[in-house]
Amino acid sequence: MTEPLGIRAESLSMTYRVPVRESGLGAAFRSLWRRQIRTVTALDAVDLQVRPGESVGLIGPNGAGKTTLMKILAGILKPTGGTARVLDQDPFQRRPEQLRRIALVRGSQPLGGAPELTVMDSLRYQGLVFDVPPARFTQNLDELVELLGIGRLLDRQVRALSLGERMRAGLAMALVYRPQVLFLDEPTIGLDVSAAVRTREFLRKYVVHTGATMILTSHYMTDVAELCPRVVLINHGTKLYDGDLTGLTDRVRHDKLVEVRLADGAALPDGLEGVEKNGRYELSVARDQVAPTIGRLLAGATVLDLSVREAPLDVLMDEIYRREPR
Numbered sequence: 001m002t003e004p005l006g007i008r009a010e011s012l013s014m015t016y017r018v019p020v021r022e023s024g025l026g027a028a029f030r031s032l033w034r035r036q037i038r039t040v041t042a043l044d045a046v047d048l049q050v051r052p053g054e055s056v057g058l059i060g061p062n063g064a065g066k067t068t069l070m071k072i073l074a075g076i077l078k079p080t081g082g083t084a085r086v087l088d089q090d091p092f093q094r095r096p097e098q099l100r101r102i103a104l105v106r107g108s109q110p111l112g113g114a115p116e117l118t119v120m121d122s123l124r125y126q127g128l129v130f131d132v133p134p135a136r137f138t139q140n141l142d143e144l145v146e147l148l149g150i151g152r153l154l155d156r157q158v159r160a161l162s163l164g165e166r167m168r169a170g171l172a173m174a175l176v177y178r179p180q181v182l183f184l185d186e187p188t189i190g191l192d193v194s195a196a197v198r199t200r201e202f203l204r205k206y207v208v209h210t211g212a213t214m215i216l217t218s219h220y221m222t223d224v225a226e227l228c229p230r231v232v233l234i235n236h237g238t239k240l241y242d243g244d245l246t247g248l249t250d251r252v253r254h255d256k257l258v259e260v261r262l263a264d265g266a267a268l269p270d271g272l273e274g275v276e277k278n279g280r281y282e283l284s285v286a287r288d289q290v291a292p293t294i295g296r297l298l299a300g301a302t303v304l305d306l307s308v309r310e311a312p313l314d315v316l317m318d319e320i321y322r323r324e325p326r
C-alpha cells in the first residue's frame, strides 16, 4: 500500500554537468569557445521510503551522494531522473505550505540570513517568513530556548557567534516553525565534544516530542548510532544497505574485543593470543567463543580487570568503506 506521508524516492538519479578545463591561460582562452563538459553521476536510481516519525542515518564515504539526496528531498535540487515525494508532495515544486513543513540544516552553514541581525531578530524574521502565528511562535521559541540553552545568545549578532553557537541558533531557526520533516547534513561537524553531546540530546528530544521524521548524514558514527535506528549506506550514488547498524557492522566483524589486565604482568594462559597495550591484553574473539575464553582466562590467571566490547564503530565503518572501490 502507498504510504501517504513520510518520504518516498523512486529510482532517484542525479547527474551533474561539470565543465572540464586544463590549467593555464591558454586553456582558459580556448575554453571560451570550446567548452568541454563531463558528467558526474551523483545518484543512480536510488529507492528510499521513510515512514512518518522515523529517524534514518544516511551514511557513506566522501562524495557518495548523501548531500545530493538530501538536497533533492529538501526541494533544493531537481533530480535528473526518478521521483521524490515528501509529505505526499514533489519537493521541487517548493510550494509554501510544503516548505513550512520541512527544514534542511547544514552543519557547515547552519545559519543563513543577515549576519548583522541579532539571533532574536533572525528568529522573528523566520517566524514571519514561515507564517508562524504569534502565540505559536512564542511557545515554540520558549521550548527551543530551553532545549537548546540559547537564552544568552538571543541578543547577540549572528556574525559574532562561535561555530557551536551558530549550530544551536541554526537549529532554532530551522525548528521555530515546527517542521514535520528534518534533513540534517552533518549537524555536529566541528563541534566540541560537549556541544556534540548536547546537540544529539536536543535532536533526540525534539523528534520524540514532535514526532518529526528525520534524515541525518554524519561522518561521526556516534551521531548515527545514537539517533538513527535505521541506516542507509550509499556509495557512488547507489544504495548498498538499508537496515539497522548492527546488521551492517556484522557484515565485516564477527568478533568481540576482550580486554583483560592480569596480576603481576603475567602472560596470557596457553592457547590464548592477544595484543599487549599499556599492561593490558586485547583479544579478538569470535562472538560464540567469548564465554569460553573468559572461562579460560579466569581459570589460568589472576584477572584484575576484564571488559568485553564491540570493535569501535569508526574502525568498522572504515572496513565497510574500504570494501567499496573508490
Ligand SMILES: Nc1ncnc2c1ncn2[C@@H]1O[C@H](COP(=O)(O)OP(=O)(O)OP(=O)(O)O)[C@@H](O)[C@H]1O
Residues within 6 Å of the ligand: 016, 017, 018, 040, 041, 042, 060, 061, 062, 063, 064, 065, 066, 067, 068, 069
Ligand atoms: N554542484 C555540483 N557540481 C558538480 N558535481 C557535484 C556537485 N555537487 C556534488 N557533486 C559531485 O557529486 C558527487 C556526490 O556529491 P555529494 O556532495 O552528494 O556527496 P556526499 O556524500 O555528500 O559527500 P561528503 O561526505 O564529502 O559531503 C561527488 O562526486 C561530487 O563531486
